[in-house]
Amino acid sequence: MKRQELLQLANNWFTDQDWKPFKFQKDTWTAYLQKKNGLLNAPTGSGKTYALWVPIVLDYIKKNPDFKTKHKKGLKAIWITPLRALSVEIEQAASRFAEEMGTKFTVGIRTGDTPQKERAAQKKSMPDLLITTPESLHLLLSSKNYPKMFKDLQAVVVDEWHELLGTKRGVQVELGLSRVKTISKDLRIWGISATIGNLQQAREVLLGPDSEALDNSVMIRANIKKKINVRSIIPAKMEKFPWRGHLGLHLLDEVVPIIKNSRTTLLFTNTRSQCELWFQKLMNKYPEFAGEVAMHHGSINKETRLWVEQAIRNESLKAVVCTSSLDLGVDFAPVETIIQIGGPKGVARFLQRAGRSGHQPGKESMIHFLPTHAIELIEASALQKAVEKKAVEDRIPYLMSYDVLVQYLNTLAVSDGFLPKDIYPEIASTFCFQGITEDEWRWILNFITKGSQSLQAYDEYKKVEIKEDGTFKINNRAVAMRHRLQIGTIVSDAMLSVKYMKGGYIGTIEEWFVSKLKPGDTFTFAGGILELVHIKNMQVLVRKSSKKTSKVPSWQGGRMTFSAQMSELLRQEMYLAATLGEKESRSRELTALKSIFKRQKRESIIPKNNEFLIESFKTREGFHAIFYPFEGRFVHEALGSLLAYRISLLSPISFSIAFNDYGFELLSDQEIDMQQVLDNDLFSSEYLMDDLYKSLNATEMARRKFRDIAVVAGLVFTGYPNKLVKNKHLQSNSQLLFSVFRDYENDNLLYQQAFRETFEHQLEEGRLRESLERIHSQNIVWKKCEKPTPFSFPIITDRLREKLSSEKLEDRIKRMLQQLEN
Structure with missing residues (x-):
């Protein structure tokens, strides 16, 4: 069947549904049938599933003219999705089209929710299309004879690629694809992404830099003007x-x-x-x-x-x-x-x-x-x-995630084993590991076989054996089982199950929140008020409570920060508010804020584009200095600590630091010599790394980051499904390893990765440097105020909230407001 006839089949099917295919759908069908790889940029709800599933079925029809009577079994396409919830919808859409085209295509789902019986059946006879997650793809790579399973694979579609990019799950996808590409010579790889700032780079990460797949690829944008x-x-x-x-x-x-x-x-x-x-x-x-x-x-x-x-x-x-x-x-x-x-x-x-x-x-x-x-x-x-x-942020891809690489090599060693000379070129072809050196590769191989230089005396870290023919293989069944249980890169705080005393599972809650509760305390959860009875075996046993007040659980993922894009937009809006005259037109929002702006200008100023505002005033709490970079919580946390450290080098003084997305506060019981801060150029980006190390206790932050790295790399075991290891044991095991590496092996790649990730991803060191350089180029305006200003108020109240209960906080704020309104 010629390409035009195939496309007509799809057009006819759309007409039967009373639909009309979009141009981007047709373009994708054509590109796929021309054996191209690509990235489809389409918004949610625009029909992107049909854009890629239709040509996969059409291609099968083309290769199998007798498709209505004969069916060639085996895995032909994999659809990777980051969310389990999405898989059911994709399955319904895919099954419907395949069935109505007269094919005998089967569609299966394999995620963490798939029952064991179904997984076993899939292993015996794979569906034609498998909808799965990055973790489940790696579980398939840990099966014996996996190359046989993938040999007829024609297509891999990675849905919501923008969500995976910039996470270690994205690195999992890169590594999985590098293996599957080698096994299946005819493979076409496609990603589907919403709009992000770095779409070209997203395609490069998906297909591999300098690869044949990238050279033979297209970018298709669905220019749907969604209002x-x-x-x-x-x-x-x-x-x-x-x-x-x-x-x-x-x-x-x-x-x-x-x-x-x-x-x-x-x-x-x-x-x-x-x-x-x-x-x-x-x-x-x-x-x-x-x-x-x-x-x-x-x-x-x-x-x-x-x-x-x-x-x-x-x-x-x-x-x-x-x-x-x-x-x-x-x-x-x-x-x-x-x-x-x-x-x-x-x-x-x-x-x-x-x-x-x-x-x-x-x-x-x-x-x-x-x-x-x-x-x-x-x-x-x-x-x-x-x-x-449409000013949207970039998603920054991870580089040199050695923990994911160690996990991946153990996955291959659990299956049929691997030969380093075959796997090294595949790994070096990925975006994440394009810069890996032969020395680093040798270190990784040494690490999985001997457990690195400082752990050589312990057998539990010698997971992989080298066979006579040079194959790296895990032969110990217990090691293999523990590894399969721990495949994945999402490491969260230990979660405890919340259950009623009489039975009935309600949900999960973080261990650190529950550890603050005593039996008899009440907390709000899943829409009801529950009373804690006791905690036993990672289970929180509760009963319903009729009390009216309760604690609200807070999850540590709680406070998000501004993206760099958002910070820039906010600054522009703030500068606009500073320069607009009384009569000039402004947005509804800026009009509504007129009274606040008026008050702010009376007490201080609204900073213009070329100004950096510092306010200082005294209250009964002490001496306040407030700085306004408008850069987001994480950058302000680091800037606050950095500045407090640099001031303390000039004269001995201690601070408490508070911050929100707009600025940060240094509070002290003695007056801060602001002139000294300005004269000594404390906003310089020189010696930034050294000063950050000392001011932020970077070692402690890296130690916390190392816990996640240790779990992903399999250095610590999180436990069996019904018997999870307590978080404090995980923490102490990983802290012990961190201390060993710090004292005896500080060139350990996983130890170094903990520091690199702390600076690049948590502290956003690049953004911090840019903020300091921007402040350096602005006129610093220091305003000595009589009392707190409208801009400073949210920062002050945020600090109080960490210390006071909500009732006390409301009373305190009411009193403060009465004083300020006068």
Whole structure:
């Protein structure tokens, strides 16, 4: 069958559904049938599954003219998705098309949720299309005779590639593809990505730099102009001194009409604790929503999550309060409106969430922005401009993730074993390991066979044996089983199961939060108030409580930071506010903030483009110095520590440091000599690394990072499924190894990786350097103020909140406000 006839088959099928294929779908079909690899840039809900699944089936029809009567069994395509929730939808769409085209194609799912019986059946007879996750792909590579399974593979599609890129799961995909490419000579590789700043680089990472696959590839963009309508919920009465304490709950009454006027609304919060709180308050104040409003976050049990997702599809829910657990994928056509509570901290995340509404080709997306404090309205104004300009962040890919490489080599050693001379070129062809040297490669091989120089005396680290023919192989069955259980790169804080005393699983909660509770304490979880009875064998046993007040669990993933893109947009908006005259037109948000800006200008200034603002004032707490780089929490945490350290070198003084996304505060019981700070050029980027090491206790941060690296590399075992190792034991085991490497083997590549990741990914050293250089080029304006200013207020109240209970905090803030309003 000629290509034109094949394409006509697809066009006819679309016509039968009363659909019309988009240009990007047709372009992708043609490119695939021309044996091209590629990256498809398409938004969620635009029909991207059919863009790639259709040509895979058409290609099979072309190669098998008697496809209706004869079926050649075996794995022909793999569809990798980061989220298990997506796999069901992909399966339904793929099965439908394959069946209606008259093929006998089978579609299977293999993820962490797939029952053991089904996995065993798949091993005996693989489906034609396997929908799976990066972890499950590696589990297949750990099977005996895996090359036989992959030999007829024609296509690998990596869905939501932008989500995997910039994570170690992305590195897993790179390594998996490097192996499969060698086995299957005719393989075509495609990625599907939403818009990110570095799409060209995303294609290079997927296909491998300087590879034949990259040379024979295309980038296809779905230029679908999806209209996104952004509206801010502006409080009727604007507070002059904004603070983050109430998490936006004072605007609860503004949200209800929006929910009532939409088919279905998703309320996105940034943290699970905020999600719990919003759900609780909504139900308390509006009991008529019972049964119509639900909650969805990653720690609620799977059955509840799946029920909520199904209920959205069936239109049996009016609203769902959720976190990033619903950011991706799942196709919810009934969702009309999104409410974003608090700044989303990044443009890509905001666009992704907006796209959950009107989640069908041609539909408009509606997103309401609800500020948790007034100054967040500046973010709303900045986001609207970002949406217009499509100014989206880059996703920075990982380089030299030795822990993932060690895990991967152990995976290959568990299966049929590997010969280093065959595997080294494959690994060096990936983006992540393009710079690996022969010395580093030898170190890695030595590490998996002998356990590195300082661990040679311990047999447990000698996992891989070298056979006479030079094959590296794991022969010990117990080692192989433990390795298979631990394949993956997502390392979270130890999670404990929450269960009722009488039985019934509710969800999971982080160990560090529960460790602060005593029996009898109550906490809000999964929409109810629970009383802790006791903790036993990694299980939190609870009963329902009728108490009205309770602690809200906070998860350590809680506080997100601004992306560099968002920081830049925010600064531009702030500079605009500083220069606009009274009569000049401005956005609704900036207009609403007029009273705050007026007060800020009265007490201090709003910094212009070429100005860096420092404010100092005295309260009964002590002497405050507030700095405003507008660079996001993580950068401010590092900048605050760096500056405190440099000031202490000039004169002995101790500080407490507070920070938010707009700036940071140094608080001391003695006056800070600001003139000395300015005269000694303390914002210089010289000696940055040395000073950071000393000021931030970088060794301690690297030690925490090393725990994750040790788990991924298999240096510590997290336990069997029903008998997980306690987090404190994992921590102490990895800390012990960290100390051994520090004292006796500091050229250990995994030890060095912990420091590199701390600086590159956690402290964002590159961004920190750029911030210091920008401050260096600006005019520093130091304002001696009489009292706290509107801009400083959110930072001060954030610090108080770490120390005070919510009731005491509210009282304290009311008193502060009374003094300031005078």
